[in-house]
Amino acid sequence: MATFRIKRYNPEKQPESYYEEFQLDIKPGMTLLDCMNEIKWTLDGSLTYRMSCRSAICGSCAVKANGHSLLACQRQGAHLVKDDETIVLEPLGNMKPIKDLAVDFKPFWDKVDKVNPYLQPDKKAPKEERKQSPDQFRLIDDSSTCIMCGACYSDCNMLEVDDNFLGPAALAKAQRFVQDSRDGKTLERVKYLSKPGGIWDCTHCGECVERCPKPAQPFHRIKEIMTVALDQGVTNNNGARHALSFAKLVKSSGSLNENIIPVETVGFFNIKGLFDLLPVGLRMFFKGKNPPILHKSIDDVEDVKRIYMELDE
Ligand code: FES
Structure with missing residues (x-):
């Protein structure tokens, strides 16, 4: 017997969401989706969620169980019961709920x-x-x-x-x-x-x-x-410059030079980008968190260079 704590939401009846609890005897072999169906078919027909194939193929039944998303039809209900004998079900995150566990895709x-x-x-x-x-x-x-x-x-x-x-x-x-x-x-x-x-x-x-x-x-x-x-040479952007700078600095000294990496990331000739860095640089300086001006290589830097050489080959 487990307690399903399900997040309910029906804007036609009340604007706020709330949790409702249902007790269910989880029989051996029941998937989480089987449990949800059992609750809907025997305890509350208004419970809303999506499902179709029941075979981890269609992708409809994704929900959050105990805080993390999963496919309800792919997981055994009993495996999701927490120590306090509950399973918490919520709609997927980063999308707006429409009703109960159904979200706007x-x-x-x-x-x-x-x-x-x-x-x-x-x-x-x-x-x-x-x-x-x-x-x-x-x-x-x-x-x-x-x-x-x-x-x-x-x-x-x-x-x-x-x-x-x-x-x-x-x-x-x-x-x-x-x-x-x-x-x-x-x-x-x-x-x-x-x-x-x-x-x-x-x-x-x-x-x-x-x-x-x-x-x-x-x-x-x-x-x-x-x-x-x-x-493909698509490197004229902060992300690519950051990755290339990161790899180059580790190759030359075995560690990151935090004074150089932000500058190489925004680009040496990107005046606006460099100015944008100033406030955070100054804040770090006044809090004593700026990295040392002279950057030392790690003792085993030759080993790092050898790794790069082997990767290049
Ligand atoms: S119902 Fe189709 S993936 Fe779960």
Whole structure:
């Protein structure tokens, strides 16, 4: 027997959300979605959520359970019961609830649309199908498993503070076309994805990888787009400059020179960007937190250089 603490919301009846508790005997083998269905069918028919396939295929049933997003049909109910015998269910994050556990996916789909999620080949269609080798397909294999459930979008820390960020799902979808050997718009795509709100705004927290119920693993796909962008020479932006400066400084001294990295990130000739750095630089100086002017290499810097050399080879 477990207590389901479910966040309820019905703006037609009252403007604020509230939690309601339901007791349910979780029988062996019941998924979380089975439990939700049991509550709806036997205890309260007004409980609202989305579901369809019940097989972790359609992506409809993503909710937050005990604070983290997951697919309700993919997880055993009993495994989610906390020590205090409760399961807390809430709507996905970073999207507005419509009713109970159903949220408005419009911002999610708008961002997926922005990455042009379809093939744009530059050659005329051949008589037969456009072929790919197994190695070419492997580059897009993981991202093509995405079921657009929104679990990554819900728990993305960056989206919580910046609505403009495209988000992990749209970026994973973008990688599926950036690295598709049949697509002819790679350069245009990575140029767009390198703009503010794109790949370089990811904070590398890895939460999307934790929450993704499939091998799509958005953060790894974002890193792959970054690599393509650098290979294509799309480096005239803060994110790429930051990554290149980071790699160069570690290679030369074995550690980061925090005096140089912000300057190289905004660009030496970016007068406005450099002026924007001044307030934080001055604050650090007056609080005694500025890094030493003379930057020393670490003792084992030769080992670091050898690692770079092997990677280059
Ligand atoms: S109901 Fe389709 S993924 Fe859960």
